[in-house]
Amino acid sequence: MPTYHIEMMEGRTVEQKRKLVEEITRVSVEVLxxxxxxxxxxxxxIKRENWATGGKLWLERE
Amino acid sequence: MPTYHIEMMEGRTVEQKRKLVEEITRVSVEVLxxxxxxxxxxxxxIKRENWATGGKLWLERE
Amino acid sequence: MPTYHIEMMEGRTVEQKRKLVEEITRVSVEVLxxxxxxxxxxxxxIKRENWATGGKLWLERE
Amino acid sequence: MPTYHIEMMEGRTVEQKRKLVEEITRVSVEVLxxxxxxxxxxxxxIKRENWATGGKLWLERE
Amino acid sequence: MPTYHIEMMEGRTVEQKRKLVEEITRVSVEVLxxxxxxxxxxxxxIKRENWATGGKLWLERE
Amino acid sequence: MPTYHIEMMEGRTVEQKRKLVEEITRVSVEVLxxxxxxxxxxxxxIKRENWATGGKLWLERE
Incomplete structure (x- = not known):
């Protein structure tokens, strides 16, 4: 409370996740x-076969 | 915007997903x-051990 | 099973929702x-003050 | 209807899930x-690298 | 952690919600x-115009 | 992509939401x-009658 759910394309490193949650938490406390x-x-x-934009899976978009 | 989240039992093929997102997107644009x-x-x-209906996991229902 | 969650900007009519769920269900059964x-x-x-893209609430985008 | 989504740290056994859905369903019917x-x-x-509290991934908290 | 999201048709009383969260929490701690x-x-x-089963909004089903 | 869902207790101002989405977006682009x-x-x-921690609705906790 608050709770953040973040959906991102798979492939991010633990280091990126570590940094992201640190920054999101800091910003959240500052503002709320x-x-x-x-x-x-x-x-x-999220796997590329499980995310679509414009009617096309990202597996096929790139 | 709009955003669709679809939960389905695991095991569907990429071809089924490809067809589904194409059709959902078409229908969405037509109506909205x-x-x-x-x-x-x-x-x-969703794995069969992670979905339950009527108090029973689908792993055990079938 | 399957379950669809649809997030859309507020303001759609019941008639649009009625048509949308009918079509989504038909497409879902056809493909899955x-x-x-x-x-x-x-x-x-979703209210326009609760959806943001590109760092801006939709309340302010349009 | 009702629908329950339960997020839990990975590692629970099928037996725990079996028991949990049985009990949640019983309680739900009793009350609602x-x-x-x-x-x-x-x-x-949820994997420990994907859940954070207090700005720290659970991977690093324990 | 764990986190429960419960979707239910609108109209339940605070007393029902009070009882439900008490029981769900008790069961959760017992099992997990x-x-x-x-x-x-x-x-x-959830409003009846926002939940559909079998392609029909609950607004129209009953 | 990425997509953030933020659940917060009701009562925040549009100005707080405006600031929050600006900062979350900035941090997201920096890290990801x-x-x-x-x-x-x-x-x-989220209404206080719809969020519970420790088996008690927030309506009753404060």
């Missing part, structure tokens, strides 16, 4: 207040 | 208007 | 198989 | 009414 | 372990 | 790369 310990973040890695 | 490029679709493949 | 009664669809109407 | 067959439950197993 | 303070539950009340 | 236009953010305002 509260303690960092109340900020929960869940990341979902 | 807008450009196909604004239609995002995310598919989640 | 199964009975229409197993297709669940949940729509979420 | 309806038939067990209308209770759907989807579990998501 | 951990402390009750780590169990988060978010309820979403 | 890509263009700001591909960052989508959806906020859900």
């Amino acid at each position: 207040g509260g303690s960092p310990e109340y900020v929960d973040i869940v990341i979902t890695d | 208007g807008g450009s196909p490029e604004y239609v995002d679709i995310v598919i989640t493949d | 198989g199964g009975s229409p009664e197993y297709v669940d669809i949940v729509i979420t109407d | 009414g309806g038939s067990p067959e209308y209770v759907d439950i989807v579990i998501t197993d | 372990g951990g402390s009750p303070e780590y169990v988060d539950i978010v309820i979403t009340d | 790369g890509g263009s700001p236009e591909y960052v989508d953010i959806v906020i859900t305002d």
